Amino acid sequence: MTALSAPPKTAPPPGLRRASTGVSKWKRRFPLLPALVFTIVVTQLPFVATLVISTFQWNILKPGERRFTGLSNFAFVFTDERLRTAVLNTIVLTSSVVLVSVVLGLGLALLLDRRFIGRGLARTMLIAPFLVMPVAAALLWKHAIYNPDYGLLNGILNAVYRLFGADNGPTIDWVSSYPMPAVVVSLVWQWTPFMMLILLAGLQAQPGDVLEAARVDGASAMATFRHITLPHLRQYIELGCLLGTIYVVQTFDAVYTITQGGPGSRTTNLPYEIYLTMFRKYEYGQAAAAGVVVVFGSIVIATFALRTIASLFREEVSR
């Protein structure tokens, strides 16, 4: 900031990217300072606080027992059975949601890349699941679709059974019998449109002349897809997977609403377990330590994501 008060203002060179003097350097930096300071204060300081808290034994139900315990919370985090289950559940939940929605999203994107009657309308309708409020979607799936007595799934089963002359369909309690798939399906429903949009953008960025050449050379549709479209789509698929992973790892709404992590801890993922540690067990130190571990896990995924985004970004900038 001191540089700003330096008096003589030399006329800035007309070139936009020319190397500049101290004053104009700060003039350039000035517009981004508020956002930078805001981001550091609101997002980075809490993590410093998390790091500090993670070294304390601190349960709010036992006041006066707050003390420094070094790394013992981390020892707990890495040995606790519940947390290990939560890590495993997070991996199962995230990878199945991301993989299934990428595959479905690819299928839909391939269809929507071609012309057909009402394509614009179909595209609009397909985005809808992603736009429904996640909590509303979770409640909708839990009560209007999975409900054993009058949910849509059992209702349809029942109608089909009656159609074929049987008395009544089976009464399946979807959430209790298949808790993890129930959560996964509702999330796949929400995330498939996201994948579809990214992959559709990828398909439409395909250079037309290459496809044209392949067609002229008599390549089959399958061969064109395998050798031209798929390699071109690779970075878009990667981007979809990585962004999807980053968002889905953080899933809280669906678990909180559909299963509350149960039965037992069969669908408790890390965010939900940390939430329980914080607001049900009041073990602040342990929750913070688990948080730190999650951050480091995310950094690993984010490094890959950033690399993919950086490569797409370089292409765009150099264009």
Next chain:
Amino acid sequence: MTHATATAPGAKLKKLIRRRDDRHGASRLSPAWTFAAWLATLAFFAPVAWMALTSFHQEADAATNPPSLFAPLTFDQYKLLFSRDITPFLLNSAMASVSSTLLVLALAVPTAYALSIKPVEKWTDVMFFFLSTKFLPAIAALLPVYLIVKDVGMLDNVWTLSILYTAMNLPIAVWMMRSFLAEVPKEILEAAEVDGANLPTVLWRIVAPVAMPGLAATSLICFIFSWNEFMFAVNLTATKASTAPVFLVGFITSEGLFLARLCAAATLVSLPVLIAGFAAQDKLVRGLSLGAVK
């Protein structure tokens, strides 16, 4: 659809798609595949349609098995919602999301300017710093944020949510706005500078016309994410500042399970985002991929 002379926001996209189609003659789907495409679309849309339909039914018709598709329609559930005081929750949601969106724009637009039109040195590093904050899981910040907010007496306060949502959306907005501002033609900017145009003129006459659609899309996307946010809302508010998703969750516990009422509530709270999302649909992917995909 592609033949209609559309004036909707999707018009530009349609034109783009059509141009591409013409260029390499994107083939039409065969009738069988068209059928498959529509089947898949309807399957994905069915839960939304079911939610909307049930919200216009009486409870008795909503709780039948097999489901009754053609029961008489009614606005009763919506009337009931407003008599159960959903309004303050909707207002809180609107306050938190609109104020945070405005704050995001106020911070992100100058930042994007300093990253594209008059780029600082190492501007890509700054970009990636902003992006990296988006990748940190919010749950890990919940505890310190909760403790700090409690300390300064800002629990159950809409402005707390507003600030958190601003931090949550700022990286997206910076990336999006930069990708839009990068489209401002450099030659015109340089020409204006040579002619001695002052900064407000340049901003108003050259930058704004190019950036406006981007600004609109960015604000819609920030609005969507703030409106839908649940984790901070449920843990940092109690009665005064609770937002729409918190209302939804509490609704079931306090009222018991009334399917039609629940569907009405779910439809009502999702409506603003559905509208915003459809309005921004040709820019949606750019926002979701942080500007990496156009």
